[in-house]
Amino acid sequence: MKAIGITLLLAALGFLPAAHAAGADECIECHAKTTEKTASGKSAKVDPEAFGGSVHAKGKKKCLACHEEIENPDKAPHGKVKAVDCASCHDKEAAEYATTIHGKAKAGGKSAAATCVDCHGAHDIRKSDDPKSKVHKVNMDVTCGACHGNDAMIKKEKMPGGNVAKLYHDSIHGESVHGKDKSKAPTCTNCHGAHDMRPKSDPESNVAKGKIVETCGTCHSKAKKAFLGSVHGKMKSQNVKAAPDCTDCHGAHGVQKHDLPKWQVDVVKECGDCHLDYIKTFRDTYHGQVTDLGYARVATCAACHGSHDIQRKDNPESKISERNLLATCQGCHPKANANFVKFEPHADKHSLKSGPALYYTTKFMQFLLAGVFSFFGLHTLLWLYRSIKVVSARRAGRTEEKS
């Protein structure tokens, strides 16, 4: 009696359409138990607890907020029901979505692109700051990973970047999202935005080449400041295309802790991709050859040049300027003196420019090596020739005996 009285009152006040007055609780009761399937073959069961905890259960219309055309719940099956239109209440988010990579791809007929339901769920939608929400920070790698971590789908749909969810999950960022201090850790949407997500080729995107320093810099302000003062950062500010930014050295999704030896060795290759001559000469040195074996303890490029504060050697602030070079080497060679630092880390032993001593020593060593190989090579050939002669002579002897 009382319940009906209240619903009638609500209906009279315009909160509920009269025809639905008795609806929601009945819908839940029946759908919590039903074992039947819908017209499209899905289970018709709705978990009452999941729904009870969702934002929409707090509204008065409950199920009918989204499935409003079901007028007479007593009559099941209800027949084909219209697709739910989230935009009817969330027009702002829907408009944003329409301009994003997923919205555009969907509109363009790409059925694999994410919809509202793929990211938010349907019956279990919660506010994003609720740890049970599909779009809460700690669940985002799973939610986005349903597609961006799904190798079969990535291949079939040619999704850009490959399995970025796995890369992210194994990175320092992915680790920190699931660690103690999650509040500061970045998840997909910290870098990409939520409804304003755009492809990296769009200059408006947070992850477009021109915006990455800003995006990473929101959390790493110290690194950003140092970088912007460096030779690379100054070029970046002037939009020089060849200049590196954060992701050229750290990657975008696979960011690793800076003191991990494997990463420190990997970053040498990144420097070398742009500084071809210098990595070639570096590889010829003791530092380079040992670093190649995976030991970052021996000098990497960054150990001598710095990382975010790299400057040209004629800049007094540079770690390799006349003023600072000795101190830089002394960091690892405490006994180094002015004579020691005359050693050239980039001496090109194949060019006379690096000094006649190194050039002629290298040439001599090459000559010696070639000489040794030629001598013993010839020696081996002559030996082989002699052996063959001896063997065939013996064979000839044996055939004569038999006949």
Ligand code: HEC
């Ligand atoms: C926030 C909007 C919303 C509310 C509220 C809502 N639904 Fe749904 N419902 C949906 C969407 C969206 C789908 C389609 C799901 C999909 O595409 O996976 C759906 C699908 C269904 C289906 C088909 C089976 C399925 O999972 O696809 C049933 C049955 C259903 N809803 C029952 C209910 C019942 C019962 C309630 C109240 C307890 C309810 N719904 C409340 C949005 C809603």
Ligand code: HEC
């Ligand atoms: C007596 C049990 C019962 C009641 C009450 C009931 N339903 Fe259903 N509902 C079913 C069954 C069984 C199906 C699966 C067969 C079908 O599709 O009609 C179903 C299907 C649905 C579907 C999926 C339709 C489709 O194929 O896409 C939706 C949505 C739905 N119900 C919503 C509601 C809502 C909202 C209410 C309350 C206003 C409600 N139901 C009340 C039993 C019930």
Ligand code: HEC
């Ligand atoms: C009938 C109107 C209506 C429809 C249809 C509807 N919603 Fe909502 N939704 C609301 C209202 C009202 C709230 C606010 C609830 C609150 O603040 O407690 C809400 C809250 C939300 C929230 C949490 C918002 C926040 O501020 O934390 C999300 C996410 C959401 N809806 C997504 C959806 C999705 C996805 C769909 C479609 C499957 C949908 N809604 C369909 C009315 C609707």
Ligand code: HEC
């Ligand atoms: C690619 C995933 C994705 C898609 C698709 C998507 N959303 Fe969202 N949405 C999010 C994320 C992530 C947030 C949380 C934003 C934040 O933390 O600032 C969010 C926030 C919201 C909010 C505010 C809720 C809150 O808790 O702050 C509403 C409402 C909402 N979305 C509705 C929709 C609707 C409606 C659609 C479809 C038109 C949609 N979303 C499509 C990921 C998505």
Ligand code: HEC
């Ligand atoms: C720390 C910031 C950051 C986080 C966290 C992050 N991304 Fe990215 N993402 C980027 C940047 C920057 C790019 C641009 C690509 C580049 O510069 O290599 C990018 C590119 C992408 C691309 C396009 C790949 C390509 O090469 O074209 C996809 C898809 C993507 N991200 C999805 C995700 C998903 C899903 C997550 C969460 C699991 C995520 N991202 C987390 C920064 C981030």
Ligand code: HEC
């Ligand atoms: C239902 C599957 C699905 C889900 C879930 C999904 N995506 Fe996507 N996403 C796609 C598809 C498919 C594309 C490729 C669209 C195209 O080809 O235009 C895409 C494209 C992207 C791109 C653009 C890459 C580029 O630079 O071209 C980014 C960034 C992205 N998704 C991030 C996310 C993030 C972050 C989430 C989670 C909040 C997410 N996606 C959830 C399917 C999904």
Ligand code: HEC
């Ligand atoms: C030219 C390559 C390069 C670029 C560009 C670069 N980094 Fe680094 N970064 C490094 C190296 C190398 C280290 C390790 C330094 C060390 O071991 O002392 C490092 C260390 C870090 C660290 C951990 C140590 C610290 O200083 O806090 C963070 C955080 C970081 N980088 C963020 C960034 C951000 C953000 C950007 C863009 C603004 C960026 N990096 C640009 C190479 C680079």
Ligand code: HEC
């Ligand atoms: C929302 C904030 C946020 C954003 C955006 C962000 N990071 Fe981080 N980053 C963190 C946090 C938190 C850690 C973990 C610190 C820890 O646990 O030591 C971290 C760790 C790192 C580390 C390892 C630091 C170390 O001590 O070795 C590097 C390198 C790094 N981030 C680079 C980047 C790059 C590059 C980008 C942009 C593509 C980026 N970050 C974007 C918050 C952020």
Ligand code: HEC
């Ligand atoms: C994406 C390409 C790129 C990456 C990665 C990169 N650099 Fe550079 N770097 C440049 C460009 C371009 C210049 C300017 C060259 C010029 O003006 O001739 C430059 C300038 C320099 C200079 C100043 C000397 C000069 O010739 O101007 C030094 C030193 C340097 N880089 C060291 C490094 C080190 C060390 C790393 C790795 C930690 C690194 N770079 C990573 C592109 C890169």
Ligand code: HEC
């Ligand atoms: C042992 C320390 C050391 C290591 C390791 C090292 N460098 Fe150098 N680098 C120097 C010194 C000293 C100079 C200046 C003398 C010269 O030009 O040969 C220099 C010069 C340079 C210059 C030109 C600078 C200018 O202002 O003209 C570039 C670019 C450079 N190095 C890049 C690299 C790269 C890339 C790596 C790693 C592959 C690397 N260096 C490894 C010490 C080092």
Ligand code: HEC
């Ligand atoms: C990050 C540490 C580090 C830095 C910085 C560094 N070195 Fe080294 N260097 C090593 C290690 C380790 C070895 C291996 C031999 C050893 O243990 O002394 C080595 C070996 C050498 C050797 C070869 C020694 C031999 O016995 O063949 C020379 C020459 C050398 N360094 C010169 C320099 C000069 C010059 C600088 C400054 C421009 C420099 N190093 C900066 C770590 C470093």
